[in-house]
Amino acid sequence: MVAGAFPLAKLLTLGARQLSRPLAARIKAGARASPFFRAYICLPPAQLYHWVEMRAKMRLMGFRGAAVKPLNEEAAAELGAELLGEAIVFGVGGLCLYLEYARQTGQARRREEEQAAALREVGERLERLREELDAMAAPTPPEPRAVAQDTPPRDPAIKSAPRALPAGRFL
Numbered sequence: 001m002v003a004g005a006f007p008l009a010k011l012l013t014l015g016a017r018q019l020s021r022p023l024a025a026r027i028k029a030g031a032r033a034s035p036f037f038r039a040y041i042c043l044p045p046a047q048l049y050h051w052v053e054m055r056a057k058m059r060l061m062g063f064r065g066a067a068v069k070p071l072n073e074e075a076a077a078e079l080g081a082e083l084l085g086e087a088i089v090f091g092v093g094g095l096c097l098y099l100e101y102a103r104q105t106g107q108a109r110r111r112e113e114e115q116a117a118a119l120r121e122v123g124e125r126l127e128r129l130r131e132e133l134d135a136m137a138a139p140t141p142p143e144p145r146a147v148a149q150d151t152p153p154r155d156p157a158i159k160s161a162p163r164a165l166p167a168g169r170f171l
Contacts (some may be wrong), residue, residue: 013096020092024085031081042080047071049083 031037047070054068071079 010100013100016096017089017093020089024088027088028081028085031084032077038077038080042084043073043076044080045083046076046078046080049079050076 031042050071051068058064058066058068070076
């Protein structure tokens with residue numbers, strides 16, 4: 001199996017989502033047991049959810065203006081705990097989604113920066129090569145030749161070097 005085929009980040013995301021369900025169940029159990037949590041955290045969202053749901057159903061069936069009776073406390077606490085559990089699972093899923101998005105954009109940004117750096121390096125090398133090519137293609141100035149007047153007088157004591165003849169003999 002290829003090591004990069006199943007990234008660690010995706011495995012951790014899946015693990016966090018799986019762990020959020022038992023966490024939500026534990027929080028729901030605590031919400032049912034605690035009077036404060038039950039009264040201020042579970043009941044208001046449950047009653048609101050029930051009211052919106054019943055109004056929508058009544059409008060779909062054609063009943064306008066009918067009053068919606070609130071849920072009893074036990075049913076509202078149960079519904080509120082369920083809503084809280086679902087909100088926790090949804091929140092963990094959304095957080096995992098956001099973290100995966102942030103990781104992907106970071107990788108894309110690093111990849112683009114690496115490509116831009118490589119492109120700059122190639123451009124700089126191309127410019128250096130152009131400068132070298134221009135230097136090679138430029139006409140070279142002729143080498144100065146020794147002018148007879150500028151050459152020092154020859155010392156008669158120094159004999160000229162022997163010249164080679166075609167047959168390999170010396171003069």
